[in-house]
Amino acid sequence: MAKVLVTGGAGYIGSHTLVDLIDHGHAVVSIDNYLNSDPSVYQSVEKITNSKIDYEDVDLKSMPDLKRVFEEHTFDAVIHFAALKSVGDSVENPLSYYENNIAGMVNLLKCLVEYGVENFIFSSSCSVYGNADELPVVESTPIGSAESPYARTKQIGEQIIADVSVAHPDIRFCVLRYFNPAGAHPSILIGESARNKANNLVPVITETAIGKRAALHVFGDNYDTRDGTCIRDYIHVMDLAHAHTLAVEYLIREKPQSIATFNLGSGTGSTVLEVIKTFEQVADQKLNFKMVDRRPGDVEAVYADYSLAKELLGWSPQLDLKDIMRTAWAWEQHRSK
Numbered sequence: 287m288a289k290v291l292v293t294g295g296a297g298y299i300g301s302h303t304l305v306d307l308i309d310h311g312h313a314v315v316s317i318d319n320y321l322n323s324d325p326s327v328y329q330s331v332e333k334i335t336n337s338k339i340d341y342e343d344v345d346l347k348s349m350p351d352l353k354r355v356f357e358e359h360t361f362d363a364v365i366h367f368a369a370l371k372s373v374g375d376s377v378e379n380p381l382s383y384y385e386n387n388i389a390g391m392v393n394l395l396k397c398l399v400e401y402g403v404e405n406f407i408f409s410s411s412c413s414v415y416g417n418a419d420e421l422p423v424v425e426s427t428p429i430g431s432a433e434s435p436y437a438r439t440k441q442i443g444e445q446i447i448a449d450v451s452v453a454h455p456d457i458r459f460c461v462l463r464y465f466n467p468a469g470a471h472p473s474i475l476i477g478e479s480a481r482n483k484a485n486n487l488v489p490v491i492t493e494t495a496i497g498k499r500a501a502l503h504v505f506g507d508n509y510d511t512r513d514g515t516c517i518r519d520y521i522h523v524m525d526l527a528h529a530h531t532l533a534v535e536y537l538i539r540e541k542p543q544s545i546a547t548f549n550l551g552s553g554t555g556s557t558v559l560e561v562i563k564t565f566e567q568v569a570d571q572k573l574n575f576k577m578v579d580r581r582p583g584d585v586e587a588v589y590a591d592y593s594l595a596k597e598l599l600g601w602s603p604q605l606d607l608k609d610i611m612r613t614a615w616a617w618e619q620h621r622s623k
């Protein structure tokens with residue numbers, strides 16, 4: 287059993303990871319400043335897991351508050367989710383992204399060094415690859431040019447880890463590059479419930495279907511793909527959450543000497559039109575959508591080779607695109623009641 291600090295535990299992926307960690311016998315402490323979430327999420331996590339969650343309102347930018355958490359607990363590992371994540375917002379407010387995502391992470395790493403915590407897991411993103419020349423992308427695929435300040439914070443985060451791992455070889459690092467997380471816990475007690483307006487495809491689909499939006503705009507139908515729309519790799523949030531538990535266990539068990547970087551995707555690329563079609567099948571209704579111009583900064587196609595995570599973590603996705611759309615739709619109907 288490990289004691290794990292989860293930053294951003296009230297958020298979308300963080301809350302599902304709390305559930306998975308607890309389900310696998312680990313102890314958790316969560317910190318969040320509710321910039322993009324609500325503390326009521328913890329009650330839902332408690333209901334699902336039937337256990338009390340130790341959580342605190344802490345902003346990573348406040349070093350005294352952060353230090354207090356490390357004074358109060360002895361952690362075996364830290365999973366670092368807390369970050370701002372909207373690509374469009376980051377273009378308009380780059381300094382908030384650098385302050386929150388970079389300065390917050392530096393504070394956290396200072397605490398790891400000061401308090402002797404040995405294992406650190408970082409939420410990175412497939413956006414670090416940019417427009418890759420070869421698909422599927424493997425972990426050694428060159429880092430591309432960042433399409434946004436948000437994506438750049440993930441690249442810088444990975445570089446900070448590379449430097450800190452040299453200076454502090456006693457700390458073990460795992461970098462998890464998520465592809466496109468979607469879906470919700472099967473209980474429908476937790477799901478994606480950001481304070482900020484959703485811009486990602488799956489929530490935009492469910493919001494359109496429920497009537498919160500008039501129509502889904504499909505950004506571009508003239509890409510060089512099988513139906514002209516962009517290809518992405520959608521991964522169920524439950525599968526993603528479980529990878530974090532496996533990563534904690536891997537770092538503690540194997541004590542890897544170098545940074546362990548893993549792609550976390552399904553390995554399957556789906557076009558926007560295929561995602562819409564899957565939604566229409568599982569929800570048994572037609573979706574109102576129309577083709578519009580390309581969205582600036584979109585890569586044409588990206589999907590993962592996850593064989594390294596399979597080999598070293600023993601991880602492979604258990605849920606598919608239908609499960610994603612089914613749970614995302616059930617979650618939308620539940621939260622819109």
Ligand code: NAD
Pocket residue numbers: 293294295296297298299300317318319320321322323324344345346347366367368369370371386390409410411412464465466467480
């Ligand atoms: P989220 O916004 O739902 O969760 C992030 C949580 O961090 C929120 O609860 C927010 O309130 C909190 N937070 C932000 N800044 C904070 C700070 N300074 N101090 C304390 N708490 C703070 O996002 P998510 O989708 O769960 O993403 C989690 C992580 O995964 C992020 O680092 C994100 O960049 C990364 N990621 C997400 C996706 C995705 O599509 N969801 C894809 C790749 C990577």
Ligand code: WQD
Pocket residue numbers: 371373410411412413437465466467485486487488490502503504505506515516517518558581584
């Ligand atoms: C998916 C596809 C759109 C909305 C972003 C970040 C990435 C990661 C995941 C955090 C694209 C199309 C979308 C819509 C559409 N996040 N689309 N109409 O762009 O792959 O990745 O979120 O780390 O870093 O860049 O995800 O869900 O926005 O888009 O046609 O209203 O759906 O063009 O092809 P994306 P997405």
